[in-house]
Amino acid sequence: MHREFIELLEANADHAETHQSQFDDVQESQEPDVVTVCCSDSRVLQDHMWGNDEPGRIFTCGNIGNRVVQRTDAGEVVSGDVLYPVAHTGTETVVVVGHTGCGAVTATYDDLTEGVSEPDGISHCLELLKPHLEPGVELLPDDIDRTDAINRLVEYNVDRQVEFLTASDDVPESVDVVGVVYDFQDVYSGNRGEVHVINVDGETDADALRDEYPDLESRIERQWEY
Template sequence: MFKRLAVYMALAGSLLSVAPCWASSTTTTVTPDQALSMLMAGNREFVKGEVEHLEKMSSPARRTDLVAGQHPYAIILTCSDSRVPPEILFDKGLGEIFVARVAGNVASASELLGSIEYGVEHLGASLIMVLGHSKCGAVTATYDSHIAGTLPPKNIDSLVKAIDPAVTEVLATNPTGTKAEVVEECIVENVKKVAESIEVNSPIVKEYLELGKVKLVKAKYDLATGVVTVLR
């Protein structure tokens, strides 16, 4: 595979030219299935109220170890909701997961797709998870907007437009369901559509999926129980 040369914005705000991390001796050896297992094991600890791994991996020594670079094994695209912090939900510390957050966990912006591609191609992550959650405000707002036939103010309307296809599809199959029932169905459908859009709109992700180097999974977090469920 030819190495792609690109300039990415570093998290600290400076511009860096970064080579693919698997070309170095610090390459992660975590497979997609192992990455998923590690996330789900961490979620089980969180559900029990135990996040000892997160605490251990957030120590001053860990910070020092990561100054030279990062090699997360999973990318998580999730909602900006303050109740859904991936590091805590999966009991993961510094340098383990590469997180992209936006209301409604949509992937319509090129900057968002670019972040995911950066995690795959330059950081060597082997898993991409699109994580929705129960009672999502962005999906609920889209449902309300769809029913009313109106759009919210500029900028917020872009989120609604991105989520609306999921709402439209669910209402076509379940036009008589209660609002609560339909919204939860829309949350799941939105996760599925976002995952599909990532594969369709990102040649890099599609290539890595076809090579078996990366797995793309869909999941939903339950606010009440704390459980993350992988969707089929």
């Protein structure tokens, strides 16, 4: 048995001791306030970025590229992972969480510009991202460096996922959809690990967002106004 897993079990014992009573109200059902759609990345601390340690508060989804899109025989639909809490637990806020230096966005960018070879499972995920990112790749300046290109496309991807949610008939208009970027690479002004708001219900203009949400002014920031 790998020592790393043994250490996880030891840490879980502390977790279980701390949370004994915190499951009392959520053992039979859940009514999370928010569903977050995060990228599956070891550097993205999905609950900890919000300071959350409360069972039942946040319904967390994760996949490479923080996708909300699922492909079915009927075409592209909102992923059931995201739609479930909205449809069945009364959740009225969806937060799409991209992050700086995203590997899925990088791989999609490389596939669109050079072509890449990946195992079928990864290729499937990239194929879900490609049609949504391709217009963004075409908008990039010719002289942009690779790192800046990726981080601009991170924002573009978040915008497209938010757009897909707000356009879906399966997501009620009463549901707030927020797009953010989690920064651990000093791309945005602020501290490493901060979340920066870039999109609210499809509005991407940073100045307009600051005017509408003055309490969030210091956390609203974009790298790319395309």
